[in-house]
Amino acid sequence: MSREPMSQQSRVSGTGSYGNATVYRENPDTVEELTPAQVRQVYEAALAEDQAAKDRIQSGLNADGFVASHPEFLETDANIKLMKHELKRMFGESLLTPENIEASYESLKASGFLELDQKELAKQQKATARQRYKERYKEAKIRSVEPTEEEMYSMSLEELRSRADADVQKRFRLAAERGGNDF
Numbered sequence: 001m002s003r004e005p006m007s008q009q010s011r012v013s014g015t016g017s018y019g020n021a022t023v024y025r026e027n028p029d030t031v032e033e034l035t036p037a038q039v040r041q042v043y044e045a046a047l048a049e050d051q052a053a054k055d056r057i058q059s060g061l062n063a064d065g066f067v068a069s070h071p072e073f074l075e076t077d078a079n080i081k082l083m084k085h086e087l088k089r090m091f092g093e094s095l096l097t098p099e100n101i102e103a104s105y106e107s108l109k110a111s112g113f114l115e116l117d118q119k120e121l122a123k124q125q126k127a128t129a130r131q132r133y134k135e136r137y138k139e140a141k142i143r144s145v146e147p148t149e150e151e152m153y154s155m156s157l158e159e160l161r162s163r164a165d166a167d168v169q170k171r172f173r174l175a176a177e178r179g180g181n182d183f
Contacts, residue, residue, distance in 0.1 A: 059096035
């Protein structure tokens, strides 16, 4: 096998054919010299473009996560346009975080502009009501076990403290299960 002859100039300057492209040597007399400020500006613009590309990818992933977690949201052209408009109105041109998407969704949902799957909404409302009932039932059950006032007067101070500590611990646990600290 023989190699194609390469000129010495192409080896030194990088001029030549590489794959499907031909690279020509630039004339150093025609290339502008950039000042340090211009180099910094070009560098920062490239960084901003890279960050914008990463933000677009992350925004798409966040939007996909929103759609997956909200089966009642119908992916119609009108709903998508409304969500994009609301996100832009509320948060400007920025990364679409899950919190931003949720806030825009709740705003549009409350205003009644979105077209939603009513069967799925009814199912979710039933599940929420069922969960709320279970929590209230647990709280009522805990309260019904509490001793009467007469029984409390007959208890020792040590036992009263122990019961109070246990009650506070139960309330903290229930508040944590609800996701808040409203005890």
